[in-house]
Every structure is written in C-alpha cells, then in structure tokens.
Amino acid sequence: xxxxxSMPLIVPxxxxxxxxxxxxxxxxxxxxxLGSVVALGFALLLMAQVLQxxxxxxxxxxxxxxxxxxxxxxxxxxxxxxxxxxxxxxIAIYATGDIAPKLEQLGFHAMFQILLxxxxxxxxxxxxxNLYVWFExxxxxxxxxxxxxxxxxxxDGAVKYVALNLVSTVLFLTAIAILYGMTGSLxxxxxxRIVPNMDDTGLVTVVAMLFMxxxxxxxxxxxxxxxxxxxxxxxxFSVSALFxxxxxxVGVYALIRMFTLxxxxxxxxxxxxxxxxxxxxxxxxxxxxxxxxxxxKVLSFHIISQIGYMVLGLALYTPLAIAGxxxxxxxxxxxxxxLFLVSGVAERTAGSTDLYxxxxxxxxxxxxxxxxxxxxxxxxxFPPLSGFWAKYVLVKASLDLQFWWAAxxxxxxxxxxxxxxxxxxxxxxxxxxxxRVEPTLDLLGWRKWRLLTPIAILAAGTLIIGLFPAPFxxxxxxxxxxxxxxxxxxxxxxxxxx
Amino acid sequence: xxxxxxxxxxxxxxxxxxxxxxRNLMRFLFGLTLITNAVNLSIFSVGxxxxxxxxxxxxxxxxxxxxxxxxxxxxxxxxxxxxxxxLFAFAxxxxxxxxxxxxxxxxxxxxxAEPRKDDA
Numbered sequence: 001x002x003x004x005x006s007m008p009l010i011v012p013x014x015x016x017x018x019x020x021x022x023x024x025x026x027x028x029x030x031x032x033x034l035g036s037v038v039a040l041g042f043a044l045l046l047m048a049q050v051l052q053x054x055x056x057x058x059x060x061x062x063x064x065x066x067x068x069x070x071x072x073x074x075x076x077x078x079x080x081x082x083x084x085x086x087x088x089x090x091i092a093i094y095a096t097g098d099i100a101p102k103l104e105q106l107g108f109h110a111m112f113q114i115l116l117x118x119x120x121x122x123x124x125x126x127x128x129x130n131l132y133v134w135f136e137x138x139x140x141x142x143x144x145x146x147x148x149x150x151x152x153x154x155x156d157g158a159v160k161y162v163a164l165n166l167v168s169t170v171l172f173l174t175a176i177a178i179l180y181g182m183t184g185s186l187x188x189x190x191x192x193r194i195v196p197n198m199d200d201t202g203l204v205t206v207v208a209m210l211f212m213x214x215x216x217x218x219x220x221x222x223x224x225x226x227x228x229x230x231x232x233x234x235x236x237f238s239v240s241a242l243f244x245x246x247x248x249x250v251g252v253y254a255l256i257r258m259f260t261l262x263x264x265x266x267x268x269x270x271x272x273x274x275x276x277x278x279x280x281x282x283x284x285x286x287x288x289x290x291x292x293x294x295x296x297k298v299l300s301f302h303i304i305s306q307i308g309y310m311v312l313g314l315a316l317y318t319p320l321a322i323a324g325x326x327x328x329x330x331x332x333x334x335x336x337x338x339l340f341l342v343s344g345v346a347e348r349t350a351g352s353t354d355l356y357x358x359x360x361x362x363x364x365x366x367x368x369x370x371x372x373x374x375x376x377x378x379x380x381x382f383p384p385l386s387g388f389w390a391k392y393v394l395v396k397a398s399l400d401l402q403f404w405w406a407a408x409x410x411x412x413x414x415x416x417x418x419x420x421x422x423x424x425x426x427x428x429x430x431x432x433x434x435x436r437v438e439p440t441l442d443l444l445g446w447r448k449w450r451l452l453t454p455i456a457i458l459a460a461g462t463l464i465i466g467l468f469p470a471p472f473x474x475x476x477x478x479x480x481x482x483x484x485x486x487x488x489x490x491x492x493x494x495x496x497x498x
Numbered sequence: 499x500x501x502x503x504x505x506x507x508x509x510x511x512x513x514x515x516x517x518x519x520x521r522n523l524m525r526f527l528f529g530l531t532l533i534t535n536a537v538n539l540s541i542f543s544v545g546x547x548x549x550x551x552x553x554x555x556x557x558x559x560x561x562x563x564x565x566x567x568x569x570x571x572x573x574x575x576x577x578x579x580x581x582x583x584x585l586f587a588f589a590x591x592x593x594x595x596x597x598x599x600x601x602x603x604x605x606x607x608x609x610x611a612e613p614r615k616d617d618a
Contacts (some may be wrong), residue, residue, distance in 0.1 A: 140585065155600075156611040170533050178542045180574075
C-alpha cells in the first residue's frame with residue numbers, strides 16, 4: 001500500500017473538513033493555507049519517489065489491477081501534482097486577503113480544497129471511471145466556487161459554464177460506456193494494452209473522437225471553448241486564478257493521457273485532427289483576446305490560445321513535441337494564475353477591471369507593474385522567461401517535422417499575444433487614470449503583502465524556470481519518453497510485461 | 499432484450515437532444531436529465547444482459563459455477579445516478595436563481611456576463 005500516492009488526495013479532503021468547521025473564525029483561512037502547504041509537501045515526496053523508482057503504482061484495497069482502483073504516478077502525473085500543490089499554496093495565501101469573510105462563512109476554503117483534491121485525483125488515477133468521478137468532484141466544487149456570492153453576473157456565467165460542462169460530462173460517460181462494452185476493462189493501463197491491438201479500428205476511432213470532444217470541452221479547444229470567456233471573468237479573483245491555472249489543464253492532461261496511452265491505433269487520423277484543432281485554437285483565442293477591453297476577459301481568451309500550444313505538442317507526437325507540451329503546461333499554470341492574481345490587485349487599487357476605466361498603475365504602483373511584466377512577457381514568449389523556452393521547443397518540434405504552417409501559427413500567435421498584452425499595459429499601467437486617482441499599493445491596506453507575496457512567488461517561479469530551463473526540461477523529456485513508450489506504465493500497473 | 503434497450507436508448511437520446519436545443523433553460527435541464535438516464539442505460543446494456551443470477555460464489559468454491567450477472571456496470575450506474583442527481587439538483591437551483599435574477603429563462607436574453615456592444 002503506497003501511502004504517498006493517497007496522501008496528496010487525503011490531505012486536501014481533511015483540510016476541507018477542518019476549514020469548513022472553522023469557517024467562522026480567522027484561523028479557518030490559515031488552516032486552508034497550512035493544509036495546502038502540507039499537501040505540497042506530500043506532492044514533493046511523491047515526486048521524490050517517482051524520481052527514485054520510476055513509475056509508482058498502488059492498488060487501493062489490495063485488489064489486483066485491472067479489477068481494483070489504481071492510483072498511479074508517472075513523471076507527468078507527479079509533475080502535475082507538484083504544480084497543483086504550488087498553485088494551491090499561493091492561491092490559498094492570496095485568498096486570505098482576497099476573500100470577504102461573508103464568502104468564507106459560505107465555505108469558500110472547503111470548496112477550494114475539494115477542487116484541489118479533485119484535480120489531484122484526476123492526475124493520479126489510473127482508471128477511466130475514476131477519472132470521471134474526479135472530474136465530477138472538480139466540477140461540483142467549481143460550480144460552488146463560481147456562484148459563491150451570487151451576483152447576477154456570476155449566475156449568468158455559471159449557467160453557461162454548468163450547461164456546457166454537463167454536456168461534456170455526458171459525452172465522457174457515453175464514451176466510457178462504449179469503450180467498456182468493446183474491451184470489458186476500465187483500467188487505463190489495461191486499455192492501453194487492449195485497444196491498440198483491436199481489429200475494428202473504425203469503431204475505436206469513433207470512441208476516440210467522443211473522448212476528444214469530451215476532453216476538448218474541458219480543455220476549451222476550438223470550437224468548444226465558448227463557456228470559458230463567458231464565465232471566467234465573473235467570480236472572485238482567487239477563483240478566476242484557480243480555474244485559469246488548473247481546470248482547463250486537467251482537460252489537456254486527460255487528452256495527453258488518452259491519446260498517448262490508449263488511442264494510438266490511427267495516429268495519422270486522430271493526431272491530424274488534433275493538429276488542426278490546436279492551430280485554430282491558438283488563432284481564435286488570440287484574436288478573441290484582441291477584441292476584448294476587460295482585463296480578465298483578455299486573459300480568459302489568452303487561456304484558449306495557450307491551450308492550443310499544448311495540444312499542438314500532443315498533435316505533433318514526437319518526443320521533443322510532447323516534452324514541449326509538458327513544459328508548456330507547467331509554464332502556463334504558473335503564468336496564468338499569476339496574471340489573474342495581478343488583475344485582482346489592479347482591480348482593488350484602480351477600481352475596475354474595465355481597461356478603459358483604469359490607468360496610472362505604472363507611475364503609482366511600479367512594483368505591481370514590474371510583477372505584471374514578468375508573467376505577461378513570459379506568456380508572449382520573451383527570453384529569458386519560461387514562455388520563451390516552451391514556445392521555442394514547440395516551434396522547433398514543428399519545424400523538425402516540416403509543419404511550416406504550424407510553426408508559423410505558433411510564432412504569429414506569440415506576436416499577437418504581445419499586441420494584446422501591450423493593450424493591457426497601455427490602458428491599465430501606462431495611461432493616467434481617467435478619474436485622476438492615484439492607484440497606489442497602499443490602498444490595499446493590511447491586505448498588501450497577502451496579495452503581493454503569492455504574485456512574487458509565482459513570478460520568481462517563472463524567472464527560475466526561464467533562467468535555468470535545463471533541469472525542468474530534462475524532467476519534461478523523461479515524462480515525454482514515458483508517455484511515448486507506455487510499456488513501462490502498463491507494466492507498473494498490471495505487474496506483467498507485454 | 500438488447501434490441502429493446504438499444505431502441506429505448508436511441509429514443510431517449512433523440513428526445514433529450516431535441517429538448518437541449520431549446521432556448522428555454524428549463525427544457526434544456528429536462529433534456530439533460532433525460533440524456534443522463536440514457537447514458538446510464540447504455541452503461542447497463544454494454545455490460546451484456548446475459549443472466550439475472552447474482553454474482554455470488556458458493557462456499558467452498560473459488561469461482562461462481564453458473565454464468566452470473568456482471569456486477570461492475572451496476573456499480574458504475576449507481577455511481578453515475580448519484581452524481582447525476584447531485585448535478586441536476588444544483589442545476590435546478592441555479593436555474594431558479596437565474597430566473598429570480600433575470601426574470602426570464604430564455605438563454606438569448608441572459609447576457610449580463612457577455613453584453614452586446616450596443617447594450618453597453
């Protein structure tokens with residue numbers, strides 16, 4: 001029984017219960033921070049285990065796979081769990097300053113922790129039906145977080161979010177049903193052994209497409225992304241940042257997992273579709289961002305275009321490209337969470353997220369401006385920040401395969417990203433405030449350091465990855481190697497060689 | 499039996515898609531419950547409807563003697579029903595809140611989060 005596989009799941013659930021019981025007191029919010037730190041500690045322990053022993057698999061209740069419930073961590077899972085831990089800690093700190101006591105009494109921290117548990121569970125599970133259950137855990141807590149406070153605009157955003165996510169859930173479950181009917185198994189490793197050798201590739205492709213649509217809605221790829229910009233700008237800033245960092249990435253993770261482990265029977269067909277999806281996602285996302293005039297809406301559309309890069313890495317399906325996708329996942333989680341946190345501070349100091357109603361942040365809050373520039377430039381792909389390396393690897397991977405137009409799309413989208421980032425820069429930071437107020441950071445009062453510390457931590461993370469990319473890239477390469485040759489994964493779970 | 503189930507599932511899917519295409523939020527919700535049940539039925543039927551003998555192993559044996567029912571799809575359907583029920587309850591309350599906030603359930607008219615250019 002490998003306790004280090006289950007601890008990253010148990011800790012957030014325990015923290016959720018504790019912080020719910022303490023929700024009326026100030027100590028409740030610190031119990032959430034402490035719980036996140038402990039969860040990060042266990043995530044790092046798991047990472048150490050994976051670094052030492054390779055793929056770690058555990059059978060819950062000692063039922064042998066493929067009959068029992070399997071938790072399994074390869075490099076990709078371990079990396080994602082660690083990054084979830086980091087995001088959890090930083091946003092928990094931010095939430096102590098951002099979330100009003102009224103929302104805390106409604107159970108913000110409990111739902112926050114359950115969301116973290118759901119995300120971690122989705123990364124660690126080795127079983128398709130459990131993946132569905134973890135998606136639901138994640139989904140129901142994200143519904144709660146999205147409508148917390150009950151402002152009409154939140155209700156409106158939630159209607160679209162809930163409707164489209166429930167449709168994707170139904171498709172996911174249908175796909176699971178058909179796949180189970182075809183193979184008689186739900187264990188991912190077992191499926192990875194059975195599905196590539198099935199005779200009826202046509203039927204397998206149909207199921208693969210169903211999974212692609214179901215996860216595509218979750219990951220917000222073209223043309224299934226409309227729920228995201230309709231809802232992500234409505235909840236509190238902590239929630240926006242948490243959603244932006246983690247929720248779509250679980251969809252991307254599921255896509256990567258299914259389309260490297262299970263559906264590799266007809267790469268020429270499935271991954272070509274993914275390639276088109278990726279390029280169109282990049283382009284539509286960034287064009288949408290260019291049309292927006294709200295801080296958070298611009299950022300929401302950017303999530304979509306950046307998801308395109310990760311799917312591009314999966315679609316190219318070479319070791320370098322997959323490593324690039326993994327690297328991009330990590331980079332984007334850090335950067336995107338950070339940008340949404342910055343938008344929260346901008347709203348608190350300058351009074352709005354509408355770019356035409358704010359300004360003057362550069363002259364009165366230079367520290368915030370500096371902290372914005374780091375993730376913004378990283379997102380656009382300036383050296384020496386993390387985004388540069390992530391984009392460089394993906395462009396190189398597409399050039400190696402001579403997909404000129406994919407490389408061109410990736411580079412052009414990078415340029416357009418700079419364009420919309422300069423729009424935020426020019427409107428929110430550079431021009432004077434239209435109401436002649438000076439939005440200094442002192443307006444934050446006692447919240448100041450609670451809000452700025454997480455931003456600084458994440459910015460430092462971006463800088464570290466950017467300045468010393470080699471060890472991080474080596475991790476991503478190992479992860480890609482494991483994904484492209486899933487024999488080790490199958491062996492670790494089932495305990496047999498093929 | 500499989501054929502009857504397959505036709506039922508198809509009919510349920512068709513009806514729910516028809517309902518979900520409606521602009522009225524309430525009808526969308528009914529479509530959603532219906533489609534959840536259609537999916538539950540399809541999970542049930544892919545587990546092969548062979549026998550209705552419970553999968554119990556007699557004392558002293560290591561495997562069931564006669565062909566027994568597949569217990570796994572039933573466990574899956576049970577889980578899916580519970581989850582689906584929870585989600586439906588949430589969606590219902592959300593619809594109620596939307597109705598009290600906006601006074602309408604026509605999705606075209608609920609545009610607070612994404613205002614048209616000429617509204618703003």
